[in-house]
Amino acid sequence: MRRNIKLRVKNLVKKYNTTDPYKICQKLGIIVIYEDLGIVKGFCKSTMGMKIIMINSVFSTFAQKIILAHELGHAILHSDYDTAFMKDHFLNYSDILENEANKFAAELLINAYDNDNIEYCDYYCDEVSTDEFDRELLNRLREFRFSNKYLNI
Structure with missing residues (x-):
């Protein structure tokens, strides 16, 4: 089930000329809803052929x-699988899906930075937010x- 997430x-990003997940969802027709x-x-989830992210x-x-x-990663990478069935019947399948969605989010959101310059990301982390959960x-x-963490599946 290994995918070239970085290439995807x-x-x-090249097709839609953005790394903004909001804009990508809009261009893909994915409905985004915010609720507590x-x-x-x-x-x-998919309902009647429409993808919805809550x-x-x-x-x-x-x-x-x-x-x-992260949820956009699920929508793009896992839309052709019965994930509920797979999660219930295959050990560690949920971990595989979550790792892939995490890698997708990381590639999308940190894509614009210099891949070899980790120090820049440290600086960016300090500048973005002081909230502990955000950090x-x-x-x-x-x-x-x-890292290649998601490849250890």
Whole structure:
């Protein structure tokens, strides 16, 4: 189930001329809805041929963008699978899907930076937000972007 996520993101960015997950969703016809989802950060579902991404409105705008990029990854990478069936019947399948969606979000959101300059991302992390949850999300995103973690599946 290995995918060249980096290439998929690169082609998507080239096609739509943006790394903004909001704009990409709009161009793909994916509906994005914001609601208080309790402890759930977000999810993606298909209903009657339409893709819908739900984002928890209680999170910061910064966190919502990362969550949206992650859910967009599910919408693009996993739309042709019965993920509910696979999660229930295959050990660690959920981890595989989540790792792929995390890698997709990392490639999309950190794509514009110099790939070899990790120090720039450290600086960027310091400048973006002082919120601890936001910084944790960005650091996890950096980890996925600059490692091959998702390949250990």
